Amino acid sequence: EDQVTQSPEALRLQEGESSSLNCSYTVSGLRGLFWYRQDPGKGPEFLFTLYSAGEEKEKERLKATLTKKESFLHITAPKPEDSATYLCAVYGNRDDKIIFGKGTRLHILP
């Protein structure tokens, strides 16, 4: 069965303090690994899709990387508006389920 584990559960950073969020996964043949951002009271908002090990994608202060076992979401010089829950999900080739991790709650202090 496909599984996703995210760490840490919660992270508090000072504005400008860079860090990384981890997503470890097991899947039978990866078709895609996704990162989403979720603000309170809203649905998840798509950030990135990674398809194969070694791939990297960037958007503003965020950079996502992928290996055969895990993905990292690097946040460089974060701002308070980056505060949100970040969700990781995988899509394997066993079926059409898309499985999510429990998320990392990120809080950036001004």
Added chain:
Amino acid sequence: NAGVTQTPKFRVLKTGQSMTLLCAQDMNHEYMYWYRQDPGMGLRLIHYSVGEGTTAKGEVPDGYNVSRLKKQNFLLGLESAAPSQTSVYFCASRSDLQGLNLHFGNGTRLTVT
């Protein structure tokens, strides 16, 4: 272009009552998904559909039924609501041609007393 629309936004039910949550998408997507989100549990897949007239079980299907009679709509039914079904329910859809990522609605907050 509204994307994914969920109705209702909020609902309170008594134990044993039934209800249907509606998800509608206007992007002509083939795939549709229902998730529930509970504190500390992330998003858990209830049921999904790979096309009109199809449904399949997700991670936590017990106590729920679904139907996909029209391509644009995906209905989630609770036949006899239980307090354990108190949650926020999210619907999502995706294309089979343009990327694999899900497009989410803004959720339905359901309380069962």
